[in-house]
Amino acid sequence: MITGKTLSDFARLVLKIGVNLQNGQGLEVVCPVEKREVAHAFTEQAYKMGAKIVNVRWNDEIVDKLTYSYASIETLKDVPKWFVDSKNYLVEKDFCYVAISAEDPSVFSDVPAEKVSARAIAKSKALKKFSDIVMANGIRWCVVSVPTENWAKQVFPNSQTPVEDLSSAIEKCMRLDAQNPLQAWEEHVSTLQRRAEFLNYKRFSYVHFKNHSGTDLKVGLADDHLWTSAREKAKDGVSFVANLPTEEIFTAPHKDRVDGTLKSAMPLCENGNIIDGFSITFKQGKIVKYSAERGYDTLKRLIETDAGTRRLGEVALIGKNSPIAKSKILFYNTLFDENASCHLAIGKGYPTTIIEGEKLSKQQLKDKGLNDSVEHIDFMIGTPDLTVTGIDKDGNETPLFIDGEWVI
Numbered sequence: 001m002i003t004g005k006t007l008s009d010f011a012r013l014v015l016k017i018g019v020n021l022q023n024g025q026g027l028e029v030v031c032p033v034e035k036r037e038v039a040h041a042f043t044e045q046a047y048k049m050g051a052k053i054v055n056v057r058w059n060d061e062i063v064d065k066l067t068y069s070y071a072s073i074e075t076l077k078d079v080p081k082w083f084v085d086s087k088n089y090l091v092e093k094d095f096c097y098v099a100i101s102a103e104d105p106s107v108f109s110d111v112p113a114e115k116v117s118a119r120a121i122a123k124s125k126a127l128k129k130f131s132d133i134v135m136a137n138g139i140r141w142c143v144v145s146v147p148t149e150n151w152a153k154q155v156f157p158n159s160q161t162p163v164e165d166l167s168s169a170i171e172k173c174m175r176l177d178a179q180n181p182l183q184a185w186e187e188h189v190s191t192l193q194r195r196a197e198f199l200n201y202k203r204f205s206y207v208h209f210k211n212h213s214g215t216d217l218k219v220g221l222a223d224d225h226l227w228t229s230a231r232e233k234a235k236d237g238v239s240f241v242a243n244l245p246t247e248e249i250f251t252a253p254h255k256d257r258v259d260g261t262l263k264s265a266m267p268l269c270e271n272g273n274i275i276d277g278f279s280i281t282f283k284q285g286k287i288v289k290y291s292a293e294r295g296y297d298t299l300k301r302l303i304e305t306d307a308g309t310r311r312l313g314e315v316a317l318i319g320k321n322s323p324i325a326k327s328k329i330l331f332y333n334t335l336f337d338e339n340a341s342c343h344l345a346i347g348k349g350y351p352t353t354i355i356e357g358e359k360l361s362k363q364q365l366k367d368k369g370l371n372d373s374v375e376h377i378d379f380m381i382g383t384p385d386l387t388v389t390g391i392d393k394d395g396n397e398t399p400l401f402i403d404g405e406w407v408i
Ligand code: ZN
Pocket: 248, 250, 314, 316, 338, 343, 378
């Protein structure tokens, strides 16, 4: 269980490898209200590491659910200025922040989906300035998860001890079962870095995904794209890891150079709604056709959010032998599920996946093929039989994945 010493180890790991909290720096922790002990552990460890101040922002999804049920859509679209200011304050005051994501995947399934998405879109728009800064690494941040009861029950519906089961799964994925978790992460991060360097050296024009379930997709890469792995550098030069656990190496697709069809490999859980068995077809970067066995309306709303949600903003590679993939657990949580398999994202691309992208203007990024949107939604396409091939400008092919695993 992630309690006691394991919880202190967890908090220290996230503060050191994740946000890399510096002496004298402020920290914000966003935490589900039912996990007070986790916020307490982060607060204590952060102060011990020399934090100037620790702010905790509580999340209560039951309050959110009631608000979605009773408040009008107009009210839900109104994002208070103080909320936006409180986020921008983090940037002004050079805070780092840890978000603890532990949502019950179906908490909002009984409330009108259009209310949830109206609120989400309004928030994304209101926080555009902040999220632009976050995505350009203007602030160090890290997303992690801890088991909550309702989430655990969804993941292990037949278990007598769902919280314990989810807790032990998360421990393994977080390498907290290693003798020295900090060292295990250092080694893992180095392997990812080596592969990213190889991909950057090859300068592929596109990567080709193919499997037996019907994915046959050529993803053109943005000009001056940069394959990035776990460890990134923030604007202030201090390194951090934005997601723990993380297994991915990712870069920017070219928004106009994606052709073919993908088949989803896992369900996508978005704001408490599940989309499953979906297929998307692209032509010159744009989505021209899509279908879903379940959650078609949610998929449609996502794709039609703005012009940018009709194109790709991320392509990420993950082998099938990562601890998360090996667990074979569907977590209904993007942090884990996106690290179980190769994935793509529709919507905003990361400026950090373009060489020196943080220094470029929006127009310059666009000219290189980077997509922009208020949204960024990851979904899985990696299956155990997936092949991925890198193809350079002269047509030379380099196998990257055979049968779902790295061959480099
Ligand atoms: Zn990703």
